[in-house]
Amino acid sequence: MESFGTRLHRAIVERGPLCVGIDPHPGLLAAWGLPNDAEGLDRFSRTVVEALGDRVAVVKPQSAFFERFGSRGVAILESTIRQLRDAGSLVLLDVKRGDIGSTMSAYAAAYLDPSSPMHVDAVTASPYLGVGSLAPMFELAAEHGGGVFVLALTSNPEGAAVQRAVTADGRTVAQTVIDAISQLNRGATTLGSFGLVVGATIGDTGHDLSGVGGPLLAPGLGAQGAGAADLRTVFGSSLASVLPSYSREVLSAGPDVAALRAAADRVLVDCRAVLPAR
Numbered sequence: 390m391e392s393f394g395t396r397l398h399r400a401i402v403e404r405g406p407l408c409v410g411i412d413p414h415p416g417l418l419a420a421w422g423l424p425n426d427a428e429g430l431d432r433f434s435r436t437v438v439e440a441l442g443d444r445v446a447v448v449k450p451q452s453a454f455f456e457r458f459g460s461r462g463v464a465i466l467e468s469t470i471r472q473l474r475d476a477g478s479l480v481l482l483d484v485k486r487g488d489i490g491s492t493m494s495a496y497a498a499a500y501l502d503p504s505s506p507m508h509v510d511a512v513t514a515s516p517y518l519g520v521g522s523l524a525p526m527f528e529l530a531a532e533h534g535g536g537v538f539v540l541a542l543t544s545n546p547e548g549a550a551v552q553r554a555v556t557a558d559g560r561t562v563a564q565t566v567i568d569a570i571s572q573l574n575r576g577a578t579t580l581g582s583f584g585l586v587v588g589a590t591i592g593d594t595g596h597d598l599s600g601v602g603g604p605l606l607a608p609g610l611g612a613q614g615a616g617a618a619d620l621r622t623v624f625g626s627s628l629a630s631v632l633p634s635y636s637r638e639v640l641s642a643g644p645d646v647a648a649l650r651a652a653a654d655r656v657l658v659d660c661r662a663v664l665p666a667r
């Protein structure tokens with residue numbers, strides 16, 4: 390079985406370094422002429438799959454926008470995941486799960502066990518109950534070729550107070566997360582399966598990302614104000630591991646399928662201009 394890191398590396402080589410989010414904000418549903426209900430959500434998601442599922446390396450549904458419609462929204466999320474996988478893109482479910490280890494086992498089974506209806510290629514996870522509490526998720530990911538992206542330095546301004554706080558050993562909280570994920574990726578040949586989330590908005594924070602060995606998901610581009618050129622400042626010598634992520638910047642071009650494709654192509658060109666070829 391191939392690891393997530395290997396599959397991600399191949400997807401990036403074949404399709405380019407880009408992740409596009411499916412974030413059906415109420416304002417976007419309205420702008421697309423869709424109702425703010427489960428039917429609007431379904432049509433929005435199907436349109437994104439049709440436009441991007443066969444061309445973007447990674448698609449990242451934001452679970453919150455599906456969960457807000459209850460069981461119908463979750464059923465649409467399951468269907469969207471299946472459609473994306475059939476279309477050939479890797480699916481990164483943005484759920485930011487984090488809990489005590491025994492509960493993490495259940496979250497891992499929900500998203501990373503191939504027999505689950507919600508099975509995806511990778512998930513986002515929050516380390517603020519301790520990176521060690523995420524171990525059941527790391528273990529199931531490794532067993533089934535899945536991936537986990539752990540929050541390290543998030544794109545929102547409020548994150549800094551916690552993430553850049555200095556721990557007893559002198560490292561920041563974020564650096565302890567970075568170091569733990571680097572350890573998990575030891576020995577990976579192409580790209581490790583354990584990634585970090587590092588916002589493109591944060592500027593040069595002085596954190597050392599050079600030994601991570603896994604993908605660095607960079608949200609915050611477009612609607613949150615960062616541009617592709619900011620990736621240089623944030624990631625420095627680690628640019629080759631960056632997976633830029635855009636949601637509203639691309640989605641606001643819809644509902645026209647050709648316009649969505651053109652928007653994704655445009656941001657990919659911007660990113661390729663900054664990132665080393667892979």
Ligand SMILES: O=c1ccn([C@@H]2O[C@H](COP(=O)(O)O)[C@@H](O)[C@H]2O)c(=O)[nH]1
Nearest residue numbers: 451543544588608609612613635636637
């Ligand atoms: O630090 C983080 C972690 C996750 N996100 C998520 O990414 C998208 C960003 O959407 P845009 O429309 O491109 O701003 C969204 O789902 C966030 O929950 C993040 O922004 N920052």
